[in-house]
Every structure is written in C-alpha cells, then in structure tokens.
Amino acid sequence: MHVARLEAEDDFAGWRDAARRFLNAAVPPAQIAWRVDGDGSGDLFPSSPIPCSDTESQVRVPRALLSLLRVALLHHDPGRFALAYRLLWRLRTTPTLHANPADRDMIAINAMAKSVRRDMHKMHAFVRFRKIGSAGGREQFAAWFEPEHHITRAVAGFFRDRFAGMDWIIVTPEATIAWDGAALTTGPGGTRADVPDSDTIEDEWRAYYSSIFNPARVKVAAMKKEMPVKYWRNLPEAMLFQPLLRAAGARVEAMVKRARDEDRLPIAEESAPAGRFETLAALNAAIVRDDVPPSPDFSDRIVVGEGPASARLMFVGEQPGDVEDVEGRPFVGPAGQLLDRCLSTAGVDRSGAYLTNAVKRFKFSERGKRRLHQTPNAGDIAHYRWWLDEEIRLVDPAVVVALGATAVHALTGRKQALAPLRDGPLPLGERRMIVTVHPSFLLRLPDEQARGIERERFVRDLAAARQLAEEWGVTPPGLAATVTHATIPPA
Known part of the structure; x- marks a missing residue:
C-alpha cells in the first residue's frame, strides 16, 4: 500500500505530481491511500513511499479534464483524490472517457465540480465586509465566511480584482486570505470572533x-x-x-x-398661466408668485433654474433636494457637488450651462428632524411640465441632458427605462437629448468599484453632450449627430 500525503485540502499541485508518479510506475488505484497532512487520519497498514520510475506513462490527460479536476478536487468529499486518480488510470484503456456523460465516475466528478462552483458563487455573493479602520489613506475591512468546500484560496484572486482599492481580510475556518493593495497573502483559518459583528455603515x-x-x-x-x-x-x-x-x-x-x-390624476391639468413670457426672469417671477404645490408633501419654496439665458447646454434633474430647498439654488447639495466634479472632468463649464429640475419644489416626508426625499409621481411631473417647456423655449439650448428617469418622463411625456436610451443622442424636437443617470444614483451605490465604473460612464455621457453642443454651431442641426434611437416622441 502506497500513501500519498498532500500538504492541504486544496493541494491540487501535490495531487497532480503524485498522480503522475503513480501513473509512471503503473500503480493501480486500489494500492494508493490519499492523506492530507494534519487531517487526523492514521495509517492502519505499513506504507511504501511513492515509487519513482524512469518510464513516462503514455496517458495523456485532456486539458478539459484537468481543468475539471482542478475544480472538483476542492470538494469536501474525502474520496475525491482517489476518484480523480481512478479516472486518470482508466484513461490508459479508454482515452475518450472524459467525453462520456454516462460514465459513473464522470458523473460523480462533474457533480463535485458543480457543487464547488456553486459554493464559489455563493462566496462571491454573500461575503460582507465590515470596516475596521484606515491606514496609509486606505480603508481596511474584514469579513467572515464559512464555505462548504475548500475554496478559500481559490477565490482569493476574485476578491483581489473586485476590491483592489481597499485593504481587506477574509477569515474562514480553514484559511485566511488578505490584500493590502500590493500583495495577496494566505494564512491559517480563524473563528467568527476574529471579525467585528457590525460597523458604522451598516x-x-x-x-x-x-x-x-x-x-x-x-x-x-x-x-x-x-x-x-x-x-x-x-x-x-x-x-x-x-x-x-x-x-x-x-x-x-x-x-x-x-x-x-x-x-386617475388629471394629467392634462398642468399648472400654466394664460400666456407666454418674453424672458426667464419674468417666467421665474411668475412661477414663484402663482404656483400652488400639487400636494401637501411639497416644500413651500420654488427653486428656479440657474445659468445663462442663452446656454447651449441645459441639464434637467428630478427635483430640488433638502439642501437646494434651503439655499434656493439647483444642484448645490451632495449630488450637485458630485455633478460639479464630473462636469469639470468632462470639460464642461458649469457657469456656461443652464441647470434646472423637472419638478420645481422639494417633495419629502418627515422622519423626526429629517426630511426624506420622495419621488415625484406622474401628476407632479405634469404639474410642472409647462414651466419646463417654457424654460427650454426661452433658453433655446442645442442639447438637453436628462439626468435620470424623472427628467426623461418630463421631457418626453412618458415613463421609460434609462438603459436603452443611453447609447447616443436622441431627438427632442429641433434639439438633441442625451440621457444619463442622476448624480444621486452614484451616491447610492454601496460598492466602491461600482461607483468608479458608473462615474466614468456618467462623465462620458457629459463629455458627449459637451461635444454635441460644440458641434451644433458648426454643423447644420440635421447633421450634428447620428440619431441612434427614434423611439421618443418630440416633446
């Protein structure tokens, strides 16, 4: 009886080297006992060392089978190493064994691999990091997880790539993996007590x-x-x-x-005066003076648009936030500050653009001393649509940027998903419209890497709007941009 000793439960390289030597020496599966150092199993019979042979086995292991075994041998079944070697042994007489879906050993090894992959997916999805501090300008996080199989070191690369911007450690009963921004390290396992139960952001x-x-x-x-x-x-x-x-x-x-x-809302009952206005100042004075909120959920303050009366680029958001309501200016709260940074990155001068909202008041619900944002409904949007149309008519921008679904609804008259509309400029009467997310969407994303990806895309949308507005004065309007969607009716 030969005993093959592996360094760890996930020691695929050790198993592969031992299996190669056994095959070269033509040792049948029944004469091999597979052991993992430290697993507590003793040897009931005297064992001989792994034989050495100058003759190389004629067995050629298909790459697909080797990849399958690399995954399956992470399974917790103690018989997995023997099963895998038996498959290699049988390849001596059945070279196409791996392609037989009805073979009992292949059914077993595929089931193991499937279970391991599912466990990896669960670990990818359900690891939750807790913040434990900061060092060197980098945030530090820790997480506890109990995988079903021996997958901890195998998933280390995924977490390194997914959370490269922070320092983290994941503790499992079998092993610990950690990333410090430069090196990925592994260590012995731990307990749940090694990781905090909660943190300040939960x-x-x-x-x-x-x-x-x-x-x-x-x-x-x-x-x-x-x-x-x-x-x-x-x-x-x-x-x-x-x-x-x-x-x-x-x-x-x-x-x-x-x-x-x-x-049942009377959508046609828009808040509109009898006539048109000649200037933005007159329009703003009228809405401040005459508007009655569409429901008691709104603030008593109107927040009008801001920017040059002849801006070539107009940004339309959803509604003022709490900070905007207090200060009486659009886009000055956290979302507005993020928008300013993204505009700068995209090469857009905010002072040269016109910024406004589809709904002119802050809609909120009170929670103690806090005023929580409430999304405007179709009636709220219809109530202010006439005023938005007047702003667009008076400013006469070349390009209108719709920041979020509410803005799209207000500009087009119907609810639409944003994703299909973000591929390029769209017709908006004689103008063009660029559809993108509202900057508050970026602030709500809980994952740092997702925020970075979405922010880059948001900046690209802003840059595309800037370029389109710049081309508008040089190229005839009909040729200013290729319209990639024509599903939106003119406003």
Missing part, C-alpha cells in the same frame, strides 16, 4: 436596502434557493428579511392603490 446599508426592497417581486422559495438561510447570519440586511416579508402583502396593495390613483 445602518446606512440597511436603510438603503429597505428603500429598494420591492415586495411585488418577492418569491420566498426562489429567494431561499439563491440566498440559502445559512448565509443570512453573515448579511447585515438579514434582520430586515422577516419584517419586510411580513409587510410585503400590505405594501403591494398600497403600490397598486397608488398606481391606480396616479392613473
């Missing part, structure tokens, strides 16, 4: 999760299948699941009622 994450939870799309069985209950204890939002699920029925009924109420 309350914000739970508030965000509650706000995006859609009860109408909840399927509990599918949810538990894709997010097994055993992982819930690692998720900061897990404490919200049961309360949110219990309230789902009532929330769906409220959503249906709200949709029906919106359908």
Whole structure:
C-alpha cells in the first residue's frame, strides 16, 4: 500500500505530481491511500513511499479534464483524490472517457465540480465586509465566511480584482486570505470572533436596502434557493428579511392603490398661466408668485433654474433636494457637488450651462428632524411640465441632458427605462437629448468599484453632450449627430 500525503485540502499541485508518479510506475488505484497532512487520519497498514520510475506513462490527460479536476478536487468529499486518480488510470484503456456523460465516475466528478462552483458563487455573493479602520489613506475591512468546500484560496484572486482599492481580510475556518493593495497573502483559518459583528455603515446599508426592497417581486422559495438561510447570519440586511416579508402583502396593495390613483390624476391639468413670457426672469417671477404645490408633501419654496439665458447646454434633474430647498439654488447639495466634479472632468463649464429640475419644489416626508426625499409621481411631473417647456423655449439650448428617469418622463411625456436610451443622442424636437443617470444614483451605490465604473460612464455621457453642443454651431442641426434611437416622441 502506497500513501500519498498532500500538504492541504486544496493541494491540487501535490495531487497532480503524485498522480503522475503513480501513473509512471503503473500503480493501480486500489494500492494508493490519499492523506492530507494534519487531517487526523492514521495509517492502519505499513506504507511504501511513492515509487519513482524512469518510464513516462503514455496517458495523456485532456486539458478539459484537468481543468475539471482542478475544480472538483476542492470538494469536501474525502474520496475525491482517489476518484480523480481512478479516472486518470482508466484513461490508459479508454482515452475518450472524459467525453462520456454516462460514465459513473464522470458523473460523480462533474457533480463535485458543480457543487464547488456553486459554493464559489455563493462566496462571491454573500461575503460582507465590515470596516475596521484606515491606514496609509486606505480603508481596511474584514469579513467572515464559512464555505462548504475548500475554496478559500481559490477565490482569493476574485476578491483581489473586485476590491483592489481597499485593504481587506477574509477569515474562514480553514484559511485566511488578505490584500493590502500590493500583495495577496494566505494564512491559517480563524473563528467568527476574529471579525467585528457590525460597523458604522451598516445602518446606512440597511436603510438603503429597505428603500429598494420591492415586495411585488418577492418569491420566498426562489429567494431561499439563491440566498440559502445559512448565509443570512453573515448579511447585515438579514434582520430586515422577516419584517419586510411580513409587510410585503400590505405594501403591494398600497403600490397598486397608488398606481391606480396616479392613473386617475388629471394629467392634462398642468399648472400654466394664460400666456407666454418674453424672458426667464419674468417666467421665474411668475412661477414663484402663482404656483400652488400639487400636494401637501411639497416644500413651500420654488427653486428656479440657474445659468445663462442663452446656454447651449441645459441639464434637467428630478427635483430640488433638502439642501437646494434651503439655499434656493439647483444642484448645490451632495449630488450637485458630485455633478460639479464630473462636469469639470468632462470639460464642461458649469457657469456656461443652464441647470434646472423637472419638478420645481422639494417633495419629502418627515422622519423626526429629517426630511426624506420622495419621488415625484406622474401628476407632479405634469404639474410642472409647462414651466419646463417654457424654460427650454426661452433658453433655446442645442442639447438637453436628462439626468435620470424623472427628467426623461418630463421631457418626453412618458415613463421609460434609462438603459436603452443611453447609447447616443436622441431627438427632442429641433434639439438633441442625451440621457444619463442622476448624480444621486452614484451616491447610492454601496460598492466602491461600482461607483468608479458608473462615474466614468456618467462623465462620458457629459463629455458627449459637451461635444454635441460644440458641434451644433458648426454643423447644420440635421447633421450634428447620428440619431441612434427614434423611439421618443418630440416633446
């Protein structure tokens, strides 16, 4: 009996080298016992060392099978090494064994690989980092996870690439992996006590999760299948699941009622005076003087647009925020400050552009001393659409940038998804429209890398709008840009 000793449960290289030597020496599977150092298993019979042979085996292992074994040998089944070697041994007489989906050994090894891949996917999805501090200008995070199989070191590269901008450590019972911005290191396993139970940003994450939870799309069985209950204890939002699920029925009924109420809104009853205006100053004075909020949920302050009356580039957002309502100017809060930075990166001079909102008042609900943003409904948008159309007529921009879904709704008269509209300029009467996200969307993204990717795309949209506005005065309007979508009716 030969004993092959491996350094760790995921020691694929050690298994491969031992298997090659056994094949060269023509040692059958029944004469090999596979052991992992430190696994506590003893040897009941005397063993001989792995034989050496000058004769190289004629077995040629297909690359696809070797890749499959590399994954399958991360399984927790202690018989996996023997199974894998038996497959190699059988290749001596059946070279096409790996291509037989009905072979019992291939069925077993494929099932192991499938289970390992699923475990990797779960670890990718359900690791939750807790902030533990900062050092050298980099934030530091830690996470605890309990994988089903021996996958910890195998997924280290994924987390390095996914979270390269921060220092992190992931602790599992079997191994620890860590990244410091320069090197990926591994170490012995630990316990849950090695990682904090919570951090300062989790309350914000739970508030965000509650706000995006859609009860109408909840399927509990599918949810538990894709997010097994055993992982819930690692998720900061897990404490919200049961309360949110219990309230789902009532929330769906409220959503249906709200949709029906919106359908009954008198969309044609826009807030519009009898005549047109000659200047922006006159228009703004009139709306401040005459407008009545469409519901009691709105602030009593109108926030008018800002910028040159002849700007070639106009930005239309959703509505003023809390800061904008206090200061009486558009885009001066956190989202506006981010917009300023992105405009600068895109080469757009804010002072030369006109910035306004589709809805002219801040719609909110009170939570203690805080005023929480409420999304305008179709009636709110219709109420202010006449005023927005007048702003566009008086400023007469070459390009209008729609920042978010509410702006698109106000400019086109109907709800539309943003993603299909972001490929290029769109017709807006005699003008062109660029559709992009609202900068507040970037602020809501919880993941740093996702924020970076979306911000770059947002800057590209702004730069495209700038270039289109610059070309407008040189190229005839009909040739200024190729219209890639024509699904939006003229406003």
